[in-house]
Amino acid sequence: MNTTAERDALYDRLIVERARAPLYAGRLSAPDVQGDGRNPLCGDKTHLDIVLNGHHIQDIRHNTRGCAICAAAADLMAEHVRGNTVAQALAVSDRFRAMLVGSPSLPVVEAQPVPLGALEVFAPLQSHKARIRCAELPWIALKEAFSHVDG
């Protein structure tokens, strides 16, 4: 589907692949914390299982039913935050959100710039505001999981 694909930086190959064949899908047998996200508007759902090691995210798996944006966002989030401290993960979350909404309040020079890496494939959502919540859903679930954990 050349024309459509070319026209559509939004559906980066990476997003489509991770939606189809996620690397971090599944459940963990003994998670320390769990989180859920649900968007009643479109039926998107995600569940997170997380194993902590001190402040660090030792392992993370997601169980996602939803659109490609949501599914890929969950998988790429899991990949990105694995090994992070909780505080680092939450900082990524803020940075990710700022990228999506194109926030002008984003500090231009950050003391400790938080790299987004592969998560930058979601940047084109800026012009599809109605889909931003799809990419955010896993991050909402992550925040929920950490809501009882000190950073």
Place this chain on the structure above:
Amino acid sequence: MNTTAERDALYDRLIVERARAPLYAGRLSAPDVQGDGRNPLCGDKTHLDIVLNGHHIQDIRHNTRGCAICAAAADLMAEHVRGNTVAQALAVSDRFRAMLVGSPSLPVVEAQPVPLGALEVFAPLQSHKARIRCAELPWIALKEAFSHVDG
């Protein structure tokens, strides 16, 4: 007030005079029937006292508080229907209404044309629809008065 008067066939001299100095204002001491009209929108009010002689309107007086159109309509109505039979008066009422609303359903050739005489000064109300009810109020009171009388 030349310009205004000239421009304003609606406020015929006759209307203004009858509003200011009505000939049929007042009450009758022993009316056979009475009628009331009231327009809450503008506070116009009229009360009719009528003495009948068989089917004929022997005497009629009105007590009107309202705008010039309403006051003059009451006075000219009283003048017009005095001596009429009830049936004749009601026929005039219909004819008057048809004139005001410019009814296209008015029969073009009437078997017994009902002359309106001086009441025709109200014809320009056709283009001031919001004022038609002012001229109609006395006729509504007349209908009420006759509602228990056989024509």
Place this chain on the structure above:
Amino acid sequence: MSTHTSTTHAHAQLDVQAIRQQFPILGEKVHDRPLVFLDSAASAQKPNAVIDSMASTMRHQYANIHRGLHWMSERTTEAYEGVRDLVADFLNAPSREEIVFTRNSTEAINLVAHSFGALLKPGQAVLISQMEHHANLVPWQMLRDRAGIDLRVAPITDDGDLDMDAYTALLADGKVALVSMTHMSNVLGTITPAKQIADIAHAAGALVLFDGSQSVVHHKTDVQELGADFYTFTGHKLYGPTGIGVLWARRDLLEQMPPFLGGGDMISTVTFERSTWANIPHKFEAGTPAIVETIGLGAAIDWVSKIGFDAIAAHEAELTAHALTRLATVPGLSIVGHPRVRGGVVSFTMADVHPHDIATLLDRNGIAIRAGHHCAEPLMRRLGLSATARASFGIYTQKEEIDVLADTLVRIRDFFV
């Protein structure tokens, strides 16, 4: 599944090109592609006739209505009240006083739930169907919770038709005071057998309201022939303005119902102690109405009437048949709903591609469709789906646009599989 419509003169032909010329927006580009607008069931685009009538009212002849004695006010009142005649005619309502202007269909149904609902007693019931838009569900839930009435739901068949036996059975105990049902589903396209629904309701002592939001757009509506007691529709789906809708109800019902909103224009007299109400329909129109929008609705009705529902229905039946044929060739695509009689709305899903991804990818190609629960969550649950993609057709839709849709869907599917 047939694509039957009530048209009798199939030879009535639409000049779609000439019609498209009258919709400036159809010349716009989206993501550098010509706009292919297949979302008319959400809201239709507006012809110049409507846009110009609104602009010209504001430019040349505007003032507040009803209470003014001056020329601008009298002319604007005439224009506004003239639309009441037009709407009465459009629905073949017995009288203009039975036409109440509202913001939209939603407000019209809420008005009935509030004012007719005030006449209901605990233990009485309202009966809706499984395929209602939230607009014809939530107001009745709110009434149920407020007034202790019962809310019943008539099931649909797997094809997406009302289950007539179950419907009849739900009326059997004589407790249903009102059947409130869609005249056309905004998800399945189903055109419900309104006359039959009304007859069965009446036989059981129930009144009937039809939500005509979708259906008035596609065929001629005759509330007397249908045997309706209430009927609602919304201007913006009928090529008219936003902010204006219509409730039609039988005179005796409107007369019994207490008012809905209080304020100017709906009163006869007011004292601090008590107020008395104006005659119908004014009793139900409080405050300054959507004057310019009502006039715009009049222009829309004029415009649609001039084209004629014979031609419109024939055109839309052809489009719908074409869409069903073409979409059947897209790998992995399933049509949602196979009703006996349908209007120009087609819902579908695609294996392995979420409806939201379909919608976004179509949009990148300039094609506007809708995806989601379409304000009919309980219906989605009945269908076992969380969302569908929906293409819907209007007067200005061209067969070629449906071809573009089908071709693009094939490419989207390739992309994902």
Place this chain on the structure above:
Amino acid sequence: MSTHTSTTHAHAQLDVQAIRQQFPILGEKVHDRPLVFLDSAASAQKPNAVIDSMASTMRHQYANIHRGLHWMSERTTEAYEGVRDLVADFLNAPSREEIVFTRNSTEAINLVAHSFGALLKPGQAVLISQMEHHANLVPWQMLRDRAGIDLRVAPITDDGDLDMDAYTALLADGKVALVSMTHMSNVLGTITPAKQIADIAHAAGALVLFDGSQSVVHHKTDVQELGADFYTFTGHKLYGPTGIGVLWARRDLLEQMPPFLGGGDMISTVTFERSTWANIPHKFEAGTPAIVETIGLGAAIDWVSKIGFDAIAAHEAELTAHALTRLATVPGLSIVGHPRVRGGVVSFTMADVHPHDIATLLDRNGIAIRAGHHCAEPLMRRLGLSATARASFGIYTQKEEIDVLADTLVRIRDFFV
């Protein structure tokens, strides 16, 4: 009587000619005379900026909002929601989520009477004033009759000001839950001391709603500075479209209040058994809103803001002062209401000439004013009148038009006496 306004920069000057150029309707003739439009308090005329923004939305960028994933829908949603920001700014509301779009002021007040009213208990009271428009009286009467609350009426002085002592006394027993009062009388022109009214209400444990239908047009409104809890206004008096109004309310109040109308867009989830509500403000906006009208309201607010309330208030104060001076010279004319602070609305009567005759005769001369009870019957009764004539002024009003009014009134009076 002073014609004080809150303007501080009296030097801010309006170029009235340039402004009039932007209102095509002001070039119209009525009965062969140039239109002299002195009825803006009933509804203002619309500048090109508003007309064009609505027409251009419908021509170039329109679709239903919120639920759409396609470009037209997203852009229209942005435009619609952008107006919420504008309105929040216009009223200096603490947050955009506190802005609810309604059809008009009347619906906004009804929404509060319904949804805030649902939180009141029998024995609690709502306090209004003697000079309320029916829109701020009838909804409370209906609530009283429905919910068993008490409705109290604060008297006005003979000059047409709120009687502050009586007002304070009516709050003394602590039973008043809500004071609902006009911020400017549409009959007397009175601008009420809102800040003081709010302080006294709050001290007595009552909340306060201001009906800003008339006042937002004439001066800058700051709901935080006023200490308001609810505030309402209507688009069509603010040079904006019909069919769109605004309720502002404090977030915590909106959050506590149950929804008003049920339907699409106001829900979070729906099953046949129960529904849950969307967050504020959407909880209060059921169904397809007046999308194009909201965008038009945004254009009106932009337009008015660019001119600036300093200049507007100064211009209208000058016009009002001029009107009071010139009308004083008309034989037999009495001004109705001599409030301490007033906006650009002047009611009057003439000995021996009924207000309706005045209005019709002025109209024959091209001059549009209003005559009647102005949807304030109880106020008329308080004043011992059945009707008044009312001239009202806007941004586009010229001193010369007031002169034409006064001269024509003299001739009308001559005609009758």
